[in-house]
Amino acid sequence: MSKKILLKYVFIMFSLIILNTHADKIRDLITIQGTRDNQLIGYGLIAGLNGTGDDTTNIPYTVNTLKNMLAQLGIEFSSEKNIQLKNIAAVMVTAKYPSFIHKGQKIDVFVSSIGNAKSLKGGILLMTPLRSINNQIYAIAQGSITVNEQHYPQNLILSNSDNQYNSGKIIDGAIVEKEMSVNFGNKKIVILQLNNEDFALVQKISDKINNQYPNSSIALNSRTIQLYTPKNNTSQVRMLSNIQNIEIDLPVQDAKVIINTKTGDIVMNREVKINSCAVAHGNISMIINDAKHHRRHFEPVIYESSNHLKEINNRSDYYNENEVKYINQAVNLNNIVHALNSLGIKPVELISILQAMHDVGCLRAKIEVI
Incomplete structure (x- = not known):
């Protein structure tokens, strides 16, 4: 078998005991x-980046923002010469304004690069007013940024987008200056x-x-x-x-499976049921069968490729040049996904298999792909 690719799955099971309610x-x-919460937004500047900021040759509005900010502080400089800076970045700043919050309390803010900065790591957001839909200022944001950095196992194959350094968060990064009625x-x-x-x-x-x-x-x-x-x-x-x-x-909830195509996450509720079916994908086969048709209960087992006769649960089946996963129908989707994972299925292939199982009526649940 080729080297296994570690998939990241999130399984949310509402109960380990089978209950109707x-x-x-x-x-x-x-x-x-x-x-309800209200949305706030602002445009700001991040400073202190280690050469990973905007390329100001191609992003002129970053320099213009810096000039305007310095002018408000009483500092002016000639704009005749093309200024090239790599330690600043233009960002959009967003926050949620909770109901019943009072002046002086703090809220979290999120920053996202709108230029071509490579990373916001180590940067500091300079004083940024946050406005509501009525264009009034309700909070002022400033502070050090924590980027969205995730740590993965060494054997996980990552894409360029798995670590997003061009967005981040400032905990308690804004102070409320005005209350909403x-x-x-x-x-x-x-x-x-x-x-x-x-x-x-x-x-x-x-x-x-x-x-x-x-x-x-x-x-x-x-x-x-x-x-x-x-x-x-x-x-x-x-x-x-x-x-x-x-x-x-x-009451009993609708069976539902949510699949995140970007991360490979799969979220399901406990109402998801599996019917008998067979899955063939490339050189991989998986059989889901009803346990009542067999003489004894069996657990999922991997059978390696070979040309000789296999006896499975007192039944004789021929499998040639395939890896076979034999699974009791009584198991849930969690077991199915783990079975496919153990056979080296990639995230994109897994999503296609689950959708096909749903289309033929084997996977009895609503599937939502995000």
Whole structure:
């Protein structure tokens, strides 16, 4: 077998015990209308780079930004000569402005190069105003940048984009200078919004709320609940606090598999089921069969290439010039992916195989590729 390629997988399993339902708190299922984050954006300059900044010959706006910044500090220099600097970079700065935050509190900011800088590692973002959609300044950002650097095993084959040095984060990198107005507590009606539309779940949440606060809740549609509350901040806070802590037995979820084509990550929920099928890809074969057709239970086993007869679970099958993976149908997609991984399947090939399994009805789940 050729050298194995290590794939990175993320498997999120909601439970190791097979159950039809599980309990979550309402706080994890809904958001309260009017208590959302707001987006902030700004244009800034990073200094202190070790020769990895913008090529200012081709990116003139970086130098213009520096000139304007120095002019505000009372420093002027002639622009007749072409200035070539490699220790600065022009960046866009973004942040989320949380609801109910106050002046003086800090928020995280993210920076992304908009020029041709090779790396922002070791750089410092100079004072940058952050604005909202109304063009008003709500925060000021400044600080040292931590780049998006990931550490991989030595035997993993990396592409040029696996480590992104042209973007980064500054923890607590912006100070809030202005507060946004919030109308919370001014009305008797509060709207609860379900994170994912579901008629059964939204009605169940409404019923649970009415059990604790009679006639206070109405389900308007598959995502919205109208809640009648006292017109008072303190009373609303107490009521919403109690409601958020109510536990809900969730109905069976739709089986779903999410595949990230860039990273090779695969995320699935526990509802994903596998039917009997056979997969042939190049010189690799995999068989998923129903255990009830065999005399005894078996675990996944790799059978190396050969020309002689193989006896598998008291059955005789011929496999010529193939590596065979034999898998019990009772296993989940996690086992299938590990089986394919052990046979040297590459990420792109794996995605194609899973999509083909879905198309023929072997993989019973919705597949979302991102």
